Amino acid sequence: MPTEEIKLQHILTIVELLSKGARNNFVEVTTTELGKRIGRSQQAASKHLLELETSGYIERVKRGQKFAVRVTGRGFTEIQNLSASLRASLESSPTAVVFEGNVISGMGEGAYYMSLEGYRLQFREKLGYEPYPGTLNVRLVDQLYMNARRELGMHQPSAFIDGFSDGTRTYGWVKCYRAKINDGSLIESAAVLVLERTHYDDSMLEVISPVSIKLAAGIKNGDKVKVRVELPSA
Amino acid sequence: MPTEEIKLQHILTIVELLSKGARNNFVEVTTTELGKRIGRSQQAASKHLLELETSGYIERVKRGQKFAVRVTGRGFTEIQNLSASLRASLESSPTAVVFEGNVISGMGEGAYYMSLEGYRLQFREKLGYEPYPGTLNVRLVDQLYMNARRELGMHQPSAFIDGFSDGTRTYGWVKCYRAKINDGSLIESAAVLVLERTHYDDSMLEVISPVSIKLAAGIKNGDKVKVRVELPSA
DNA sequence: ATTACTAGCTTCCGAGTAC
DNA sequence: TGTACTCGGAAGCTAGTAA
Numbered sequence: 074m075p076t077e078e079i080k081l082q083h084i085l086t087i088v089e090l091l092s093k094g095a096r097n098n099f100v101e102v103t104t105t106e107l108g109k110r111i112g113r114s115q116q117a118a119s120k121h122l123l124e125l126e127t128s129g130y131i132e133r134v135k136r137g138q139k140f141a142v143r144v145t146g147r148g149f150t151e152i153q154n155l156s157a158s159l160r161a162s163l164e165s166s167p168t169a170v171v172f173e174g175n176v177i178s179g180m181g182e183g184a185y186y187m188s189l190e191g192y193r194l195q196f197r198e199k200l201g202y203e204p205y206p207g208t209l210n211v212r213l214v215d216q217l218y219m220n221a222r223r224e225l226g227m228h229q230p231s232a233f234i235d236g237f238s239d240g241t242r243t244y245g246w247v248k249c250y251r252a253k254i255n256d257g258s259l260i261e262s263a264a265v266l267v268l269e270r271t272h273y274d275d276s277m278l279e280v281i282s283p284v285s286i287k288l289a290a291g292i293k294n295g296d297k298v299k300v301r302v303e304l305p306s307a
Numbered sequence: 308m309p310t311e312e313i314k315l316q317h318i319l320t321i322v323e324l325l326s327k328g329a330r331n332n333f334v335e336v337t338t339t340e341l342g343k344r345i346g347r348s349q350q351a352a353s354k355h356l357l358e359l360e361t362s363g364y365i366e367r368v369k370r371g372q373k374f375a376v377r378v379t380g381r382g383f384t385e386i387q388n389l390s391a392s393l394r395a396s397l398e399s400s401p402t403a404v405v406f407e408g409n410v411i412s413g414m415g416e417g418a419y420y421m422s423l424e425g426y427r428l429q430f431r432e433k434l435g436y437e438p439y440p441g442t443l444n445v446r447l448v449d450q451l452y453m454n455a456r457r458e459l460g461m462h463q464p465s466a467f468i469d470g471f472s473d474g475t476r477t478y479g480w481v482k483c484y485r486a487k488i489n490d491g492s493l494i495e496s497a498a499v500l501v502l503e504r505t506h507y508d509d510s511m512l513e514v515i516s517p518v519s520i521k522l523a524a525g526i527k528n529g530d531k532v533k534v535r536v537e538l539p540s541a
Numbered sequence: 542a543t544t545a546c547t548a549g550c551t552t553c554c555g556a557g558t559a560c
Numbered sequence: 561t562g563t564a565c566t567c568g569g570a571a572g573c574t575a576g577t578a579a
Contacts, residue, residue, distance in 0.1 A: 081315040088396040096400035097538065099451045114574050119545055134451045138543040141451050146461050156393040162322040163390055166330035217333045217368045217375050227380050348555050353564055372562040
């Protein structure tokens, strides 16, 4: 009984066989069709089957001109193991992303928009509070954080604030992500904002909270802060 | 944004990165260590990272001499898809294995053993009945079924009959698998036996039932029968 | 219609090494 | 220490084709 590891290239082939029900019963398969399904040539499929057979991952029995194929227990276990390790790695994903940056004096712009009634009412309803008028602006200190910042909006937000129109102009949506400032002990219910139409680039993080973060956490402009954004789902 | 498919060889690399937590945050990784973990050389790991980066599956930021690496949403999705298709193929496994063969006249041997008290009492307790004295012997008609027969004992049996000793000699265990004869309408509670010490080869199937299968199903020697063995778990 | 051999091309990998 | 280049060999694939 050969003991060699299964080859990566063979995975798709076994998966295809299993999908055809070739686990406990023999199933007739042609190499042409198999090749098509795995995106390879007929010859490649033929080679796969040969190698899988000599390695003990499948069994074949000649049926006329074709073959009937069955995945052995060994082959099945191999795919199970691989599947398990994929799942494990997917589920080991951390549920938070951490940023570091320096507090800078906000231009007051973000604060102005967030205080509009169209936003304020939604904040109250969806976050449970009206933000302190004055967002905390954090300038990220490393390219690394800016890259992470860029993909932040891809994640499921903890609250989604709809855009609206006041008759004169329209205002974009806002995604809110629950966040902790520094060790999280001084500020409750902070949230990082991702705006549909932002006036900043990826190097900036805007944080809101029911109270003034600077006062409550004793932070002043130029101080370095950690912002830990919690991601609800993967 | 490149649209090429992910390469099979890169899967292990991404999985390793994910296991290191490189989903939402950047993680420092050296190519030497990465190579070791995926069973490849440092150079191979380096190439993987380069290719994964240009394909948009990961992001890297130089941190001194090393790199900090993060798996992008694109890379994550790719592994998710693969994982999903693996799972799907594993779960699509049929729950029964079907045999075809001809009924032959039993030599009475199997029937004799099964009627021993050491077996009979266990059958009553674990199957709920005492088998009709006389097992149905089915000679499999195709290599295909014999191969499947060989691995039958690997599966979880619906009942396990312990071996025993009568002071003179010892008797081996018996694994029972719930089975249906032909369309299953005439025979209830049939079971296929896998014996620790069988006197047949893989071309024979021994079936028991509370009543005489031949009489109840109107089968005579030489008739072709289908035996469908139900597998409780995968 | 099948499977699978051969030849040739491409890709992948490891060793050596530059930086 | 690091990364990643070049180069030679191994492995994988395709096309053509035999059986």
